Amino acid sequence: MKQRLPGYCTLCRSRCGAVTVVEDGRLVGVEVLNNHPTGGALCAKGRAAPEIVASPRRLTVPLKRTQPRDAADPGWVEVSWDEALTEIAARLGTIRAESGAEAVAFGVTTPSGTPMVDSFEWVERFIRGFGSPNLIYAVEICGWHKDYAHALTFGRGIGFPDYDNADAIILWGHNPARTWLAQATRIADARRRGAKVVVVDPKPNGSGQQADLWLRIRPGADGALAMGAIRHLIATGSFDADFVNAWTNGSLLVDRATGRFLRADALWPDGASEAFVRLDASGAPVPCDTRYAPESCGQLRGALQVRTRDGRMIAAATAFELLVERAAPYTPAHVAELTWLPVEDVDAFNTLLARRPRLAYHSWTGVGQHTNATAIERTIATLYALTGACDRPGGNRWPVPPPTRALNDYNILSPEQQAKALGITELPLGPPAKGWITARDFSRAVLDGEPYRVRALVAFGTNFVVSQGHSERNRAALNALEFQVHIDMFMNPTAESADFVLPASTPWERDALKIGFEITQQAVETVQFRPRMVEPVGEVKADYEIAAALALKLGMDELFFGGDITAGWNYQLAPLGIDVEDLRAHPEGRRFPQAFRDEKYAVAREDRTVAGFATPTRRVELYSELMLGHGYDPLPDHVEPVGSPLTAAPDARFPLALSTAKSGWFVHSSYRHVASLRRKSPDPAVEISPQLAERRGLAEGDWAVVETHGGAVRLKVRLNAALDDRVVVAEFGWWEECPPLGRERSATAGIHTRNINAVLHDDARDPVSGSVPLRAIVCDIRRDGIASRGLWSGQRRFTVGARRAEADNVVALKLLPRDGGPLPDFLPGQHVMVSLPGAAEARAYSLTGSADLPHALSIAVKGRFFNEAPGGDAAFFMPDRLHRLAVGDEVVLEPPGGIFTPPLKGARPLIFLAAGIGITPFISHLETLQRIAPQDRVGEILLLHGCRSSREHPFAERLAQLDAGIPRLKRVTFYSAPFAQDPIDSHSLRKGRVDLGQVKPLLARRPLVYICGSPEFVAAQIEAVTALGVPRFDIFAESFVSPPSVPSNLAPRTIRLAGSKQSFSWKPEQGTLLDAASAAGVALPSGCRVGQCESCAVQVVDGEFTHLGPVDGSEGQCLACQAVPLTDLTLAL
8 A cells, every 4th residue: 555645855955845655664656746835846866765765875873983094994883873972972072172162073965955954953053052163064155145145235145036927037057957946847937928038057958948048158257247237237227226226325425535435424513323425316415324214316326525524525426336337347348258158148138137127036056156256146136236126026035934943043152152163264254154164174274273173073964075176185184083973874985084974864764844945935934844754774863863862962951952853843833833743734734824025125114214134234235345344345346266267377278167067867976876867867977069079189978088277087078069169067076886887986086086076176265255166167178098998979880800690590790890990998788879881770789798998899680580571671670681791791880878787896686687689788797797806796696588499599608608607697598489409407497488586585685687678578577576576776677769860840740638638739830748738728747848857757658759859768758848749649647
């Protein structure tokens, strides 16, 4: 009996409403929770929940190191929770007593994009109760700029974009199609009703694919684009003058000599010291007390001499006048030069803003991971201020959350300890002011003892080594610690240096409370209690349970409610008059509507003051005296990133601009071991344009060396015709192996690393926030000649070097490159696309030889029997032609590819199920395996091979030879129609069809199952193996998918929905199936609309279709947002 339990996903900021499906105590699926404020779609990460929970890689018991950190084997031993927590608390307590609480630093993974959201407030409560001001949170490279640096202008974060009512939407360094599905769906809906979408990003993939205007900005040049728009709005008078005059500090006078605002008491004897000075309608200075509602009819622009009460003359100008002067150089031509954008695109952007649409925008890491990140944020925020869209319908609105209590009040930490935060002297307006420190400042304190020595680190989930820049330095800092504790669901490079590793539960194994979601006011008002869905694996605990247990051992009983987590949640909920038990009765969440109004800054109080903005001038700060007081520029401006290619003396070694990007398939540096996700992005990619590839001698699929001032990293080339040919875009987060797909682990640093953060150093950083250059660096790229040995792109001609019969109807072909060049290594199990010279038809064939340094490529082709009718059907065309090939004849091959690639190493048993010619990928695996030292080979292999008889038993002789040379291989062959002379016995050769009885003894060891054969054989074996209890995600079936082809003669079609009377018409000009359905008012499942989330997958019951581009889909299933019909279709929802 299946249970469907409402909740929400925690694997990214979207927090999509989700229904967890549980059967017999096992998590078996995740479905959409449609009525949830963030419901409607789920991405592949969310649907991978069963695979994550059941992963054999899970940490399940506390581990203690018994060998030194530099030992090859850490000597992990299992210990009890009480032993681990007691020793950890004692060590932390001793360090605190000897060196102060600040000598213990803490780390936490981001709650915005990981399951840490369930525990973040509890963890911060523990850290602050312990007394440490040092939490490595990585906020400076995540949400700081939109959530906190925005406050330098507006006094608060950016709010939620009101996509539902916007006329125009700007996504600035933000890709919700990859990172925030709930936003992506609303943006798609807005665009369908007519809203214009602008995406500012060096690459279009994701949300840029649906943009009305994609601005291919040079990495780090965003400030120039914003300054140009500011200039245009001012020059054309198309800014919101009423808002700017009334609610910004643009009208206030600034002393040009000091840079400070004039105060009324400097000009008039009765002037108030808290009042500023502005110009009235005549241009005369008058007092301005910003505590009260703004007066009208003042002047925004003005520069004049002002006499003070003591007779001095002061050269003054309004802050707006200073902004005008600052923006003046940013003509469209100059902006185009700085941003690498066509002038036409700059003009189009400016024109859109000049129409004064209801404008919503969102920015994120694309503008936040630079050495000029705060400057970029200031320019964007100032531009937004000029539009007047702040806290208005269709703009960015300020949420009104329900009244609750926070657990992580920063004032739990004493002012004396707050002042000791690492980096607070250098970054007084940055994250250290809230107790969040940077990797650079932590490492300096550990390695150099500056400004004091940090002796210990306790980390909740963060993979500090890989997810932050300068990985080698980060590793050195960890190794230099006296004591390290790491809490996580899986082992990672950061955990590997710890003294204790504690196992954390997955979100589906614990209760959680979520107070408010993000996307709309309704979402903000929703409070949801998510119950435990399945029993925890082993001895895992929730992060909040671990924090509470340590807190009690360190004497924080009262602060942690005596260890009663539910009491803590009830403390949070008390202002609402409810408790956790009340929420249990509302599993889909309960809404607490709040009084909501727009323009909250204009709310008048009883004493006639107004709410205003939480800034020093109580207005939106176009000019920041606060910034000036700390030595920063008070005005917004474009600042070139450190190491810019536009510097006066560029480094000739690095002529290209490097940016980085997050893969939408993974969670930062995590989950690349999850096969259902890794299959969608098997290798670490670097994207470049075809023009740059040609100049550097690179081709699609080559391994390339990307070199920066910080070193070199090796990544696989992916061509992207949309990119600027001066730009390189690399994916970050790569290190992890994925055994089910035969992908091995890579080094976190050094000459063979694939971790881009290893070569991105933080010697230079943003002077305000401490953000580091992860998105705008100079680099060069070249072909890795060794790793790319023999690789080719497109088609390559081969000749038949040898042929032999492997069965009555199977011929094996040895293929040699006609050009005489080397051949690439490949992964055993991969295939090649084979065609004949001059023929358009191509067919996939598994490679059968060793994947290691091959001198030839080998395939085996099954043909007809003598009694099969010839006929000209396409299904037999290619095998017929290949069977007739003679030595010396030519064929055309595309490079080896595919993800049906069983591992060569690892402890999990492998089960190979093959029917007839389906043995070919397993032959390659065994041929390669025999070249590996026995101690390094995969633990055990069970090969079950079904054939009709000895006459149709391909590779029988070679399999016997391999069997003899691989002791851990157990091979059983089944003949369904044996001849009398076939030596049937009860062990290695049996009569009948493939029998899975041999599989059962391996089930307890979590085998990986690989199946290759006819579609009917594959389907039957999947069903049989699943019935034995093998999870579906541990079963892999070979399937050959030809690249999609969209014919030029598409015609109108009728699309019907099975089981209903609904239908709709599709026409080529409408776009995709999903576009046509939406136009017809037919509701198909949907999500990101760019093929990323796969929420629009529907089963095709009848008819033919094709996709507009490569799609990793299931047989008979189409992604409606990427598919077009080739015939009339019937869809099953």
